[in-house]
Amino acid sequence: MAVYKKKGKEAGEGEEGGHEARRSRTRQALIEAALDLLGEDRTFSSLSLREVTKAAGVVPAAFYRHFRGMDSLGLELVDESFRALRAEMRDLRSKPLPTEQLIRSSVSIYVRYVREQHRYFRFAIREFFSGATTTRLAIRNELRFFVSELATDLALLVPERSVTSSDLQMIAQLVVNNMVMATDQILALPAGHPEEEALMIDLVARQLRVIFLGVSQWKTGGSKA
């Protein structure tokens, strides 16, 4: 007597059949196809639905079994991009080190992570500036979340009462702003070339050191001339 698996969310990802397995394989193929098509020159909004389905090896109409339209696929990509990054950042925050080492190791981890996940970061940074309203707002929210978390962390590194929470936000935003621009520069690095990667790590770490030096001298409300 065969025991039938109950229809549930535990769909396998394997090569073999099953409605759900097939479904999730095709869905993943569409996501991968979109990411791969976002090469050097392409914006997400310039991708066509037909192009994505062709690269994924299915017929255009099959797309609608998985997403309402391209917008919906875009939001899925935003979500995937930041879900992994948030986890990465959570790890980073959990190891408090002396500031100087914290900067170097954080930057080093970040640069490597961006290069490893370059397809997601390329997508996210382009959509941040040029995407459709919903996608752009979703990414803006993610960034605001990073700024807030960073502001919280900074509070611990700074002498009490010398910096207001508004100043902490301002400083956290300064750091995140520079990391966003650095991300763009990291994505422009040629593949391989570990020596260029090392130079980039060094550059960004020095920039952060300048900022933290400034913070250590900062007195809220003061500093005329």
Place this chain on the structure above:
Amino acid sequence: MAVYKKKGKEAGEGEEGGHEARRSRTRQALIEAALDLLGEDRTFSSLSLREVTKAAGVVPAAFYRHFRGMDSLGLELVDESFRALRAEMRDLRSKPLPTEQLIRSSVSIYVRYVREQHRYFRFAIREFFSGATTTRLAIRNELRFFVSELATDLALLVPERSVTSSDLQMIAQLVVNNMVMATDQILALPAGHPEEEALMIDLVARQLRVIFLGVSQWKTGGSKA
């Protein structure tokens, strides 16, 4: 006896006829149409040639009397965007003031200028991250030019020999990075609302002050822990 004007580059911009006057009026209409179409959500690469000519009030084929294609119009927009900005920056640099006032007045002028020329800045910032290769490289060059000029200026504000030229580049890039991100935030401000504009000026000025405080403490090669 009528005196005929020699065929020359001195074409008028008026309402009246003449081959050259008409030519330059249509050309300008195409440029204005493209800028106007680049509203909240649109990327330059998402504009169609037919759309631009329709908005400019000419037939699609007329486009080719002025540009080889949309790419060529894009490069023209980059050029126009930065020609004016370079002039603006040249003015700014020519008035040396005490640093604190220099920061506030520069930021204030810049914020107002971005809002006034928002169509150009919106175009440029989107193309910087998402544009076609040629456009993107053109904008990257313009930004590198600003970084170099700023590095030169910074050399005068800093104690001699305390900062190498590589560090000056690094710091100038930090400043420009933050200004690019600030530009994006300025463009997101609602029209009108001078009080929000004032808050933004204040925020950016404080960020630059943090950086310059950091620079004043910076010692090349030193600063472990």
Place this chain on the structure above:
DNA sequence: TGTACATCAGTGAACGCGCGTTCACTGATGTAC
């Protein structure tokens, strides 16, 4: 175990549409005599 039916991911054809580009043209402006 075997059969008959239900589910549903993916198919393939069709649709109307806006696209970039081409081409011979029109008619106002410019010039030579």
Place this chain on the structure above:
DNA sequence: TGTACATCAGTGAACGCGCGTTCACTGATGTAC
């Protein structure tokens, strides 16, 4: 000044193409008995 011709910005029609979306379908997988 008047006429005949040249120039050339803009026209309007045509082309083939890839697009997003729809729809009835197919056939493998899942389930009830």
